[in-house]
Structure formats: C-alpha cells, structure tokens
Amino acid sequence: MTTQPVLVSHALCPYVQRAAIVLKEKGVPFIRRDIDLADKPDWFLDVSPLGKTPVLLVEDTPIFESAVICDYLDEVFAPRLHPEDPLQRARHRAWVEFGSAMLNAIAGFYSAPDEDGLQRAAAALRRRFVQLEAALDSAPYFAGGCFSIVDAAFGPVFRYFDVFDRIGNFGFLDGLSRVQAWRAALAARDSVKAAVSRDYEDLLAAFLMQRGSALSARMRASSATLREAMH
Incomplete structure (x- = not known):
C-alpha cells in the first residue's frame, strides 16, 4: 500500500469507531476525514452507495460497511483479531x-x-x-x-x-x-x-x-x- 488509507467519518458514528479501533489495534497509519451527514458532499455520495459512514478509501477503491471494513483490515494487517478457527x-x-x-x-x-x-x-x-x-x-x-x-x-x-x-x-x-x-x-x-x-x-x-x-x-x-x- 503506497498511501495511507482514508477513513471517511462522522464524529458521532459508532460504526466509524469500530474501524478506527481496528486500525489502531493493527498500528495502521490512516487519515480520518469527517463529513457532515446532514450536508453530504458529492464526492462522498460517489464513494458511499448507501450514503453512510464509514467508508475506507484504499488507494482508489472505496470499501463501505463497517463489518466489511474490519474483515478486510483483518485479512491484510497483523495481528489477526478474528479467531483462526x-x-x-x-x-x-x-x-x-x-x-x-x-x-x-x-x-x-x-x-x-x-x-x-x-x-x-x-x-x-x-x-x-x-x-x-x-x-x-x-x-x-x-x-x-x-x-x-x-x-x-x-x-x-x-x-x-x-x-x-x-x-x-x-x-x-x-x-x-x-x-x-x-x-x-x-x-x-x-x-x-x-x-x-x-x-x-x-x-x-x-x-x-x-x-x-x-x-x-x-x-x-x-x-x-x-x-x-x-x-
């Protein structure tokens, strides 16, 4: 990965917190970009088909839904947080x-x-x-x-x-x-x-x-x- 992932966030969103916690546990540097969900910018709607946070931007690829983001991070970065079994x-x-x-x-x-x-x-x-x-x-x-x-x-x-x-x-x-x-x-x-x-x-x-x-x-x-x- 050549650039830091961007976590598109809202300050109060609990699902964003999940992703932020996993990134921190894995020691992955990332950029957090907060948006106003009451006034969603056009670029956000382009990367979030459901219009919700979080979205993780990895290079040019957006990943949305917190469970999917966390599972992706667990597959790519150590240590594993899900059980092996x-x-x-x-x-x-x-x-x-x-x-x-x-x-x-x-x-x-x-x-x-x-x-x-x-x-x-x-x-x-x-x-x-x-x-x-x-x-x-x-x-x-x-x-x-x-x-x-x-x-x-x-x-x-x-x-x-x-x-x-x-x-x-x-x-x-x-x-x-x-x-x-x-x-x-x-x-x-x-x-x-x-x-x-x-x-x-x-x-x-x-x-x-x-x-x-x-x-x-x-x-x-x-x-x-x-x-x-x-x-």
Missing part, C-alpha cells in the same frame, strides 16, 4: 451483528417520544445486556485475554452509557458483573479511547438534547435543576 470466527461475526442490533436498540431508546416508550426501550436494552452476560465466560475481553473485533464492535456501544448514566439511573447493567467488567476493560483500552475526539461526550449530549425525545426532556429537566441549585 472457522466456527469461532463465525461466532464472533454473529456477535458483531448482535452489537449492531444493540446500536439500533440504543437509537430506539434515545429517540423514544414519551416516558412509556423510554421505559420500554430501556427494558429492551436491559434484556440485550442479560443475553450478553450469559455469553461472557472469560475476562477481560469477549474472548478472554485476546482483544477481538467483537470488542471493537462493543467499545462504541458502551460509550453511549457514559452519557446515559449522567442523565438518569436506568438500571441497564445492574447485577451484570461480567458485562460491567467488560465495559471497564474496553473503556481503558487505548484504541477505544482514541476512536473519538476529546469533545465526543459533549457532542453526543448536544445531539441527544436536540432529539425532541423523552430523553431530551429528562436532560432539560436535569439542566434546569442544576441551574436552580447553583443560584
């Missing part, structure tokens, strides 16, 4: 898809229009985490001591809850010790920390506030309470 590799890919389903559930949570919907969405997320707890039988990562692409997929999942936990106590991880330990291990990983900008949490909080959702209303109420307490 085909059955275990398929299992890992399945749990990456489970991570995508969790991101959809997270979007349903922060977009819920009213309190009833918010509580239902919170309960649905809790059920997903209970499933994860049953699947985790080692530490500190999904496959024990080896960081894998499953871990790269779930680092961005857990990052949302750093902000959610500041808004209220929804009990997502109560009593789920293995999931809690996995979350902490991923949060401490250099590649996971480096996958977002320093102002990521502020950007995410601003995005959530603007949703006009039940969670947004909770955030506004919390802000008002804090301002009253300071006066």
Whole structure:
C-alpha cells in the first residue's frame, strides 16, 4: 500500500469507531476525514452507495460497511483479531451483528417520544445486556485475554452509557458483573479511547438534547435543576 488509507467519518458514528479501533489495534497509519451527514458532499455520495459512514478509501477503491471494513483490515494487517478457527470466527461475526442490533436498540431508546416508550426501550436494552452476560465466560475481553473485533464492535456501544448514566439511573447493567467488567476493560483500552475526539461526550449530549425525545426532556429537566441549585 503506497498511501495511507482514508477513513471517511462522522464524529458521532459508532460504526466509524469500530474501524478506527481496528486500525489502531493493527498500528495502521490512516487519515480520518469527517463529513457532515446532514450536508453530504458529492464526492462522498460517489464513494458511499448507501450514503453512510464509514467508508475506507484504499488507494482508489472505496470499501463501505463497517463489518466489511474490519474483515478486510483483518485479512491484510497483523495481528489477526478474528479467531483462526472457522466456527469461532463465525461466532464472533454473529456477535458483531448482535452489537449492531444493540446500536439500533440504543437509537430506539434515545429517540423514544414519551416516558412509556423510554421505559420500554430501556427494558429492551436491559434484556440485550442479560443475553450478553450469559455469553461472557472469560475476562477481560469477549474472548478472554485476546482483544477481538467483537470488542471493537462493543467499545462504541458502551460509550453511549457514559452519557446515559449522567442523565438518569436506568438500571441497564445492574447485577451484570461480567458485562460491567467488560465495559471497564474496553473503556481503558487505548484504541477505544482514541476512536473519538476529546469533545465526543459533549457532542453526543448536544445531539441527544436536540432529539425532541423523552430523553431530551429528562436532560432539560436535569439542566434546569442544576441551574436552580447553583443560584
């Protein structure tokens, strides 16, 4: 490869974070180019048939969809992050898809229009985490001591809850010790920390506030309470 790959990104996109984490784990230098998904440039639409991030530009070839990008990187660059055994590799890919389903559930949570919907969405997320707890039988990562692409997929999942936990106590991880330990291990990983900008949490909080959702209303109420307490 004669030039550095370009990761076409959005500052809040969790799927971009997956690719950034894998690139960092493999020590691959890359250029990150953020775009505004609300005002997509023409060149982006030319390289992203689905109009979504991430896109990895390798020489003149665009690769889109985060799972495909991560699998490509795992085939080309060491160290391998997927298991060598085909059955275990398929299992890992399945749990990456489970991570995508969790991101959809997270979007349903922060977009819920009213309190009833918010509580239902919170309960649905809790059920997903209970499933994860049953699947985790080692530490500190999904496959024990080896960081894998499953871990790269779930680092961005857990990052949302750093902000959610500041808004209220929804009990997502109560009593789920293995999931809690996995979350902490991923949060401490250099590649996971480096996958977002320093102002990521502020950007995410601003995005959530603007949703006009039940969670947004909770955030506004919390802000008002804090301002009253300071006066």
